[in-house]
Amino acid sequence: xxxxxxYVGFRQAYPIIIKGLKRLEYRGYDSxxxxxxxxxxxxxxxxxxxxxxxxxxxxxxxQSTIGIGHTRWATHGEPNDANAHPHYSASEDLAIIHxxxxxxxxxxxxxxxxxxxxxxxxxxxxxxxxxxxxxxLNLACSLEESVRIAMSQVVGAYAIVVLxxxxxxxxxxxxxxxxxxxxxxxGEFFLASDATPIIEYTNEVIYINDFDIVTIRNxxxxxxxxxxxxxxxxxxxxxxxxxSIEKGGFEHFMLKEIFEQPRSVLDCLRGRVSADKGxxxxxxxxxxxxxxxxxxxxxxxxxxxxxxxxxxAEYVMxxxxxxxxxxxxxxxxxxxxxxxxxxxxxxxxxxxxxxADSLAxxxxxxxxxxxxxxxxxxxxxxxxxxxxxxxxxHAGPEIGxxxxxxxxxxxxxxxxxxxxxxxxxxxxxxxxxxxxLYELExxxxxxxxxxxxxxxxxxxxxxxxxxxxxLYLGRGYNFPVALEGALKLKEISYIHAEGxxxxxMKHGPIALIDEAMPVVFIATHDSSYxxxxxxxxxVKARKGRVIxxxxxxxxxxxxxxxxTIEIPTAHEAIIPLIAVVPLQLLSYHIAxxxxxxxxxxxxxxKSVTVE
Numbered sequence: 001x002x003x004x005x006x007y008v009g010f011r012q013a014y015p016i017i018i019k020g021l022k023r024l025e026y027r028g029y030d031s032x033x034x035x036x037x038x039x040x041x042x043x044x045x046x047x048x049x050x051x052x053x054x055x056x057x058x059x060x061x062x063q064s065t066i067g068i069g070h071t072r073w074a075t076h077g078e079p080n081d082a083n084a085h086p087h088y089s090a091s092e093d094l095a096i097i098h099x100x101x102x103x104x105x106x107x108x109x110x111x112x113x114x115x116x117x118x119x120x121x122x123x124x125x126x127x128x129x130x131x132x133x134x135x136x137l138n139l140a141c142s143l144e145e146s147v148r149i150a151m152s153q154v155v156g157a158y159a160i161v162v163l164x165x166x167x168x169x170x171x172x173x174x175x176x177x178x179x180x181x182x183x184x185x186x187g188e189f190f191l192a193s194d195a196t197p198i199i200e201y202t203n204e205v206i207y208i209n210d211f212d213i214v215t216i217r218n219x220x221x222x223x224x225x226x227x228x229x230x231x232x233x234x235x236x237x238x239x240x241x242x243x244s245i246e247k248g249g250f251e252h253f254m255l256k257e258i259f260e261q262p263r264s265v266l267d268c269l270r271g272r273v274s275a276d277k278g279x280x281x282x283x284x285x286x287x288x289x290x291x292x293x294x295x296x297x298x299x300x301x302x303x304x305x306x307x308x309x310x311x312x313a314e315y316v317m318x319x320x321x322x323x324x325x326x327x328x329x330x331x332x333x334x335x336x337x338x339x340x341x342x343x344x345x346x347x348x349x350x351x352x353x354x355x356a357d358s359l360a361x362x363x364x365x366x367x368x369x370x371x372x373x374x375x376x377x378x379x380x381x382x383x384x385x386x387x388x389x390x391x392x393x394h395a396g397p398e399i400g401x402x403x404x405x406x407x408x409x410x411x412x413x414x415x416x417x418x419x420x421x422x423x424x425x426x427x428x429x430x431x432x433x434x435x436x437l438y439e440l441e442x443x444x445x446x447x448x449x450x451x452x453x454x455x456x457x458x459x460x461x462x463x464x465x466x467x468x469x470x471l472y473l474g475r476g477y478n479f480p481v482a483l484e485g486a487l488k489l490k491e492i493s494y495i496h497a498e499g500x501x502x503x504x505m506k507h508g509p510i511a512l513i514d515e516a517m518p519v520v521f522i523a524t525h526d527s528s529y530x531x532x533x534x535x536x537x538x539v540k541a542r543k544g545r546v547i548x549x550x551x552x553x554x555x556x557x558x559x560x561x562x563x564t565i566e567i568p569t570a571h572e573a574i575i576p577l578i579a580v581v582p583l584q585l586l587s588y589h590i591a592x593x594x595x596x597x598x599x600x601x602x603x604x605x606k607s608v609t610v611e
Contacts, residue, residue: 013064021069031074033046037163041095082121100176151176170216182206206235209225255598280433298347302349303329306351306407307349330360331361450585514542
């Protein structure tokens with residue numbers, strides 16, 4: 001859960017690395033550091049944000065055409081200067097940056113200490129570079145070979161880049177379980193955790209596979225696997241544009257990404273849905289959709305917001321496909337000896353495509369003979385490459401740590417998968433199928449109408465910015481929306497919030513309700529409408545303050561709720577795509593008013609690449 005950047009070429013490395021670290025700061029922001037090689041190998045690092053590192057270096061000679069940089073989200077060792085990366089080896093002839101966790105670092109460290117090694121930090125990463133140097137000295141082998149041997153001894157996940165004092169035109173990198181991408185320029189190379197630091201300089205990239213070792217030396221790139229066998233690099237062309245990773249006039253990335261949802265949902269539908277023609281085309285799933293009559297069970301795996309998207313999909317899939325669906329936390333799935341049958345369909349959802357828990361659960365399901373579908377946003381990501389088939393969400397880069405447009409894109413893709421299966425299976429009528437396609441096509445314009453409520457939602461936020469607790473309630477399709485609304489609020493404003501099925505309020509949470517408790521109801525006009533009205537009355541009877549998200553033209557709930565937010569009407573299976581938007585805006589404005597850093601909330605990182 002860290003960001004790494006490396007550069008070697010003809011340009012000055014420092015400006016490229018520091019800018020790259022700023023673009024990767026959403027992956028980690030406890031501390032930051034760089035290492036530059038220009039005769040001597042110099043490491044500069046500092047607790048805090050990248051800007052604090054930058055400010056500390058204003059009087060420093062940073063001339064170099066090769067270097068590495070790192071922004072950290074702490075795992076082993078508290079955030080401080082000593083634990084920041086890069087880390088030196090014992091001799092200070094090597095420096096490393098590392099994303100991931102070395103699980104057996106304790107035993108490795110004890111052995112190295114017995115050999116006389118002295119450590120300057122509490123990190124597992126420093127152990128890795130000491131181990132590499134120890135192997136290099138004892139076996140009198142190259143740095144590349146030392147890294148390869150060290151990889152066979154460490155247990156865990158990692159993406160590393162190593163710089164050597166005696167090799168002024170060389171970078172060595174390797175990965176297992178943590179993302180690493182190489183940008184290929186003309187006479188220069190870039191290394192990073194994802195493509196955001198690279199796109200300004202080149203659109204040609206290589207996504208590195210697990211257990212591969214990359215050597216960039218004297219303007220040439222080579223790749224070996226852990227068995228020292230040469231690998232042929234596959235160069236891909238990025239579709240990302242530089243503008244997509246800039247704020248574009250918005251105060252925060254999160255607000256920009258909320259407002260991008262009409263376009264991101266449209267991009268998700270583009271080329272796939274034509275309601276007029278009655279067409280729904282998911283090219284990445286075509287082969288497997290022909291086998292739908294053999295599907296007996298669907299298991300959906302995700303973490304956080306992706307898990308909430310999976311819960312929405314459970315409702316949609318069971319309604320239209322009549323296939324049993326289970327939704328599991330990926331982080332728990334493989335630890336309870338799950339029953340997976342050959343032929344089960346497992347859908348893994350991840351914005352980054354690098355979520356460590358989801359990858360581990362995917363590998364378990366695949367080993368049991370399940371068919372694995374992936375739903376992710378990042379082309380070439382680990383999950384995209386590990387699945388049998390899948391669909392990209394095409395949401396574009398999401399920089400804000402709290403996911404917004406990724407959620408609506410995931411729900412859109414999952415809804416399309418559900419409808420495609422149902423149509424192939426014959427469990428949905430042609431009229432209903434076409435009607436649902438029209439409903440999907442109308443989503444971008446309906447989100448636009450929700451975004452037009454921004455100013456009034458900002459006024460509402462001012463009323464509740466000082467609340468200590470929130471309760472979010474919904475029934476049916478709106479229950480996952482309640483969970484997602486609560487998650488957004490606590491992620492970025494640090495207000496305690498819980499989401500519940502509205503009917504479950506009487507089984508515990510009702511004890512919390514008083515005049516100081518805001519209760520958000522997702523109360524659109526659907527099959528549970530009258531039941532939700534009863535739940536609102538129960539809250540009002542206990543002096544709770546009700547904020548209700550209702551369908552346009554609603555009159556009943558308006559007379560009961562303290563505040564209402566009217567959203568466009570839609571089929572209840574589509575409503576989550578619309579109802580979540582005002583909840584995103586409410587959370588955003590409350591967080592801003594509380595002085596919180598909404599793009600980089602405390603203790604959180606965007607891509608959870610460690611278990």
